[in-house]
Amino acid sequence: MAFLVIGSRRNAGAATRENDASMAKSKVSLFFGRLALALVIAITLFPIYWMFRTAFSNNRAMFSEPLSLLPVDFTWGPLQRVLGLATPEAAMAEGGSGASINFAQYMLNSILACTLITVLQVTFSAMAAYAFALLNWKGRDKVFGIFLIALMVPGIFTLLPNFILVKDLGLLNSIVGIALPAMFMTPFAIFFLRQFFLGVNRNIIEAAVIDGAGQWRIFSRIVVPLAWPQIVTLFILQFIQYWNDYLWPFLVGQSESSKLLTVGLGIFKSQTPQGNPDWAGLMAGALVAAVPIFILLLVFGRKIVGSIQSSGVK
Amino acid sequence: MTTIERKDSARSDDRRPSPAKARTETPRKKGGRRDSQLRVAVLFLIPASIGFLVFFAWPAVRGLYLSFTNYHVPRDPVFIGLKNYITIASDPVFWNSLKVTLEYVVINVGVQTAGALLLAVLMQRFTRSMVVRGVIMLPYLIANVIVALVWFWLCDYNLGIVNAVLNSLGMDKVGFFGNESLAMGTIAMVNVWRHLGYTSLLLFAGLQAIPKDVYEAAEMDGAGEWRVFRSVTLPLLRPVLAFVLVVTVVGSFQIFDTIAVTTKGGPIDATRAINYYIYERAFERMDFGYASALAVILMIILVGIALLQNKLLRANQSDLER
Numbered sequence: 001m002a003f004l005v006i007g008s009r010r011n012a013g014a015a016t017r018e019n020d021a022s023m024a025k026s027k028v029s030l031f032f033g034r035l036a037l038a039l040v041i042a043i044t045l046f047p048i049y050w051m052f053r054t055a056f057s058n059n060r061a062m063f064s065e066p067l068s069l070l071p072v073d074f075t076w077g078p079l080q081r082v083l084g085l086a087t088p089e090a091a092m093a094e095g096g097s098g099a100s101i102n103f104a105q106y107m108l109n110s111i112l113a114c115t116l117i118t119v120l121q122v123t124f125s126a127m128a129a130y131a132f133a134l135l136n137w138k139g140r141d142k143v144f145g146i147f148l149i150a151l152m153v154p155g156i157f158t159l160l161p162n163f164i165l166v167k168d169l170g171l172l173n174s175i176v177g178i179a180l181p182a183m184f185m186t187p188f189a190i191f192f193l194r195q196f197f198l199g200v201n202r203n204i205i206e207a208a209v210i211d212g213a214g215q216w217r218i219f220s221r222i223v224v225p226l227a228w229p230q231i232v233t234l235f236i237l238q239f240i241q242y243w244n245d246y247l248w249p250f251l252v253g254q255s256e257s258s259k260l261l262t263v264g265l266g267i268f269k270s271q272t273p274q275g276n277p278d279w280a281g282l283m284a285g286a287l288v289a290a291v292p293i294f295i296l297l298l299v300f301g302r303k304i305v306g307s308i309q310s311s312g313v314k
Numbered sequence: 315m316t317t318i319e320r321k322d323s324a325r326s327d328d329r330r331p332s333p334a335k336a337r338t339e340t341p342r343k344k345g346g347r348r349d350s351q352l353r354v355a356v357l358f359l360i361p362a363s364i365g366f367l368v369f370f371a372w373p374a375v376r377g378l379y380l381s382f383t384n385y386h387v388p389r390d391p392v393f394i395g396l397k398n399y400i401t402i403a404s405d406p407v408f409w410n411s412l413k414v415t416l417e418y419v420v421i422n423v424g425v426q427t428a429g430a431l432l433l434a435v436l437m438q439r440f441t442r443s444m445v446v447r448g449v450i451m452l453p454y455l456i457a458n459v460i461v462a463l464v465w466f467w468l469c470d471y472n473l474g475i476v477n478a479v480l481n482s483l484g485m486d487k488v489g490f491f492g493n494e495s496l497a498m499g500t501i502a503m504v505n506v507w508r509h510l511g512y513t514s515l516l517l518f519a520g521l522q523a524i525p526k527d528v529y530e531a532a533e534m535d536g537a538g539e540w541r542v543f544r545s546v547t548l549p550l551l552r553p554v555l556a557f558v559l560v561v562t563v564v565g566s567f568q569i570f571d572t573i574a575v576t577t578k579g580g581p582i583d584a585t586r587a588i589n590y591y592i593y594e595r596a597f598e599r600m601d602f603g604y605a606s607a608l609a610v611i612l613m614i615i616l617v618g619i620a621l622l623q624n625k626l627l628r629a630n631q632s633d634l635e636r
Contacts, residue, residue, distance in 0.1 A: 040436075
């Protein structure tokens with residue numbers, strides 16, 4: 001016992017002395033902590049800034065000042081030529097390739113395809129999630145388990161047969177062909193919504209049943225409005241995912257009327273001359289493809305960050 | 315997964331009174347109501363089931379079948395048994411693709427997880443700002459293709475800012491994407507840049523779930539910061555860490571986009587990862603049977619990794635629930 005008392009007293013003495021030391025130490029660690037965070041933010045933002053800087057530079061003038069932090073010989077030219085607004089001569093004069101590139105069209109295609117996929121997918125997945133969360137039927141959890149297995153299957157495995165299927169249906173080079181495999185459901189969407197539907201207050205549903213409401217009415221008038229914030233979040237997450245998707249739309253949509261932005265970018269890159277690439281044009285195209293995402297993050301930032309923190313599945 | 319189970323049990327507790335009541339009051343109606351809910355459920359599930367059966371289940375079965383065929387599009391598939399698998403076993407490009415993919419996964423997941431852990435701890439200690447979190451996750455929201463192109467430009471040998479800075483510091487220029495021994499590492503680091511913030515936000519959420527009193531107790535015991543991190547934070551974070559590791563390893567095994575828009579598998583075979591090799595076999599050589607067999611092997615590897623990681627890291631148990 002005595003030993004213990006001495007031990008604790010010594011600890012107490014050490015603690016008061018340590019207090020001053022830890023104050024100084026915490027100030028130092030605060031400084032270095034903040035510095036490290038600032039560094040991470042700088043490394044995160046610099047490449048994005050560089051995309052802007054290059055997109056407004058004159059491609060011909062750029063090689064003379066590779067270190068300039070501001071756009072070299074500021075110009076709207078790169079944006080104009082990727083949006084199909086510049087004449088081939090004007091494009092060539094600024095170091096573009098003169099090939100016709102129309103990111104305005106690809107933007108429209110991307111918006112169409114992603115809206116089609118996301119609206120249908122979220123609707124159908126919400127219906128399925130309702131059946132899995134709030135309806136009582138035999139084998140429900142088993143069927144749900146089978147749906148979840150699809151989460152484990154790597155994309156490339158189903159991609160090959162799906163490509164053959166879409167080809168056989170004659171839907172290559174169409175927006176519908178791009179949308180088809182994803183627009184009925186995805187296990188993730190069902191899983192995500194089911195979790196929120198499970199939390200819906202059952203008394204409200206019971207009351208609606210007593211009032212004689214059918215299941216569709218309960219679904220569309222009660223459950224969907226109650227889970228609306230989560231449905232919007234899911235919509236945004238999925239929209240971004242399909243906006244950024246590359247391999248499937250690259251395989252299925254090669255025509256001008258079905259080429260998505262990511263695909264257009266990839267093709268633009270492979271067409272740009274090896275020795276003297278149109279970096280400004282390429283970055284302008286990247287900018288056009290990325291700006292909608294920046295806007296979504298500005299408007300829905302809290303929702304997006306929050307959803308990824310809470311659900312954690314993706 | 316643990317949360318679902320918990321919710322399930324909570325729900326069945328809620329449920330219990332109502333069927334019991336129904337049974338005592340109107341025994342006949344109960345059966346009828348169950349059936350009608352099954353009928354409604356089927357109606358609600360029709361669209362999703364079409365999607366599941368036509369675009370997940372059927373292609374999975376078909377892909378497995380095609381892996382046993384010689385299928386050169388547009389000719390019809392011909393059953394050849396295990397021949398594709400036997401050829402793969404002695405295909406040097408396949409083995410190289412596995413090696414290269416593994417190199418990518420080790421660099422990508424290793425750096426990313428360590429960095430994200432550090433960043434998550436930094437965020438927990440020094441900032442609550444939503445803006446910081448938004449900025450940190452920004453790269454994850456930008457398409458792989460865009461990220462790849464931006465870094466391809468930053469690291470360009472002739473004009474890229476990275477080499478321009480190296481040059482102005484009097485160092486030699488580096489062919490980040492063009493050098494055989496650097497290309498895969500470069501691609502791995504590009505995707506670390508894209509995923510670091512996202513991964514750290516997942517870990518950050520895990521950190522916040524650790525009760526404060528555990529830290530206080532450790533502090534009372536006089537544990538230093540490193541000791542607290544090693545003996546308290548890390549063990550309690552293990553379930554989240556396990557989840558993150560499974561997701562990132564499985565995800566990075568399927569690296570494709572970045573390679574497709576930058577190196578296209580080169581220089582030589584240095585970045586010909588397994589997914590890119592499958593793509594080439596299927597869509598450049600129209601050899602769908604062989605590509606399907608490669609895809610089957612990839613799937614087996616991924617399922618094996620997921621199961622193994624779950625077991626090794628005991629993902630479902632938390633040290634909090636002793």
